[in-house]
Amino acid sequence: MELRPLVLAILESRPLYGYEIVQRARRRANLKWEEGTLYPLLHRLERDGLLASEWRKAPSGKDRKYYSLTRKGKTALAKDRAEWKEQVRVVSEILLGGRHAKPGRSAP
Amino acid sequence: MPNREEALRRIFEATGVSGRLTDDQKKELLAHVEDAVEAKVGAGVPEMDAVGQAFEELGDLKKIARDFPPPASGATFTTPDGLIHLWWGGAAEMGYILLLFFAFVEMMILPSFALVFAKARIPLPGLTILSLTIADFMRANWPLVLGALLVLGIALYQMRRPGRQRRVVECILVLSGSILCALVLAAATLPLISLLEGSWRR
Numbered sequence: 001m002e003l004r005p006l007v008l009a010i011l012e013s014r015p016l017y018g019y020e021i022v023q024r025a026r027r028r029a030n031l032k033w034e035e036g037t038l039y040p041l042l043h044r045l046e047r048d049g050l051l052a053s054e055w056r057k058a059p060s061g062k063d064r065k066y067y068s069l070t071r072k073g074k075t076a077l078a079k080d081r082a083e084w085k086e087q088v089r090v091v092s093e094i095l096l097g098g099r100h101a102k103p104g105r106s107a108p
Numbered sequence: 109m110p111n112r113e114e115a116l117r118r119i120f121e122a123t124g125v126s127g128r129l130t131d132d133q134k135k136e137l138l139a140h141v142e143d144a145v146e147a148k149v150g151a152g153v154p155e156m157d158a159v160g161q162a163f164e165e166l167g168d169l170k171k172i173a174r175d176f177p178p179p180a181s182g183a184t185f186t187t188p189d190g191l192i193h194l195w196w197g198g199a200a201e202m203g204y205i206l207l208l209f210f211a212f213v214e215m216m217i218l219p220s221f222a223l224v225f226a227k228a229r230i231p232l233p234g235l236t237i238l239s240l241t242i243a244d245f246m247r248a249n250w251p252l253v254l255g256a257l258l259v260l261g262i263a264l265y266q267m268r269r270p271g272r273q274r275r276v277v278e279c280i281l282v283l284s285g286s287i288l289c290a291l292v293l294a295a296a297t298l299p300l301i302s303l304l305e306g307s308w309r310r
Contacts, residue, residue: 018136019143034167035144039136040175047177065136 003041005080006031008050008073015068017058018042042067050076112155116141119159128173141166204264207288211246211257218243242292249291256291259284 010024018038025031045051050073058064116138120126126134141162148158222240246253263280
């Protein structure tokens with residue numbers, strides 16, 4: 001599964017640090033992954049200008065690296081969403097014979 | 109007895125991958141493990157089990173270290189392994205500085221030696237003739253050389269900045285580098301051929 005759109009979507013609401021991102025993904029979609037793979041992705045997204053980061057104190061009082069979406073990141077997320085909708089539309093069209101296909105109706 | 113943070117840091121160091129990570133990456137991964145352990149201990153898991161589970165959930169550390177993008181200039185490492193990594197990260201800049209030095213020597217210093225050699229009227233070794241010919245060529249075409257060096261420098265600088273169009277910059281780098289190499293090779297090959305021809309005739 002492509003993780004980039006998921007990470008961008010999770011960071012859309014507010015800046016979060018790595019562990020919080022993993023927890024949100026788990027809570028929202030029961031998504032399980034090798035958690036460490038998130039960090040190279042975050043660094044790549046930051047290098048590409050989609051994310052910005054800063055070390056600051058978390059509510060626990062410990063320093064954590066918070067990531068937030070940049071303008072470029074928001075544009076990329078909007079593009080990912082549009083692409084995903086298109087993919088869902090195409091697959092629904094083929095598998096279900098249309099978006100509003102009724103249960104039991106077979107594909108043409 | 110070390111506290112949890114220190115104990116986790118020691119375990120992390122023992123995995124042998126910390127040298128491949130920048131201080132920033134290491135700190136971030138350690139913070140993740142620390143948070144995971146804290147959450148598990150809070151949920152009633154014994155501390156030792158929590159540590160094991162946290163590292164297991166983090167995944168293959170060697171693979172994670174490999175997957176990080178190359179560090180930007182200025183990243184800090186604390187181990188010799190990391191320093192080697194940083195050296196490779198800065199190899200392009202180092203090469204560029206050497207190229208600048210080479211151009212400076214060829215264009216500004218060698219011509220004064222050429223005069224001395226010409227006055228002495230002694231037979232020169234092939235390599236010296238080669239260097240002098242390159243120097244002549246670079247001085248004669250200095251706007252081209254200066255332009256190529258400038259483009260190369262700007263492209264290198266852009267490469268190191270986040271969010272740049274890497275492919276475009278890579279094209280510029282390859283183009284300007286190729287022009288510079290072609291110029292130097294052209295300047296170097298022609299006198300070599302004439303030198304070889306001269307030696308065969310003798």
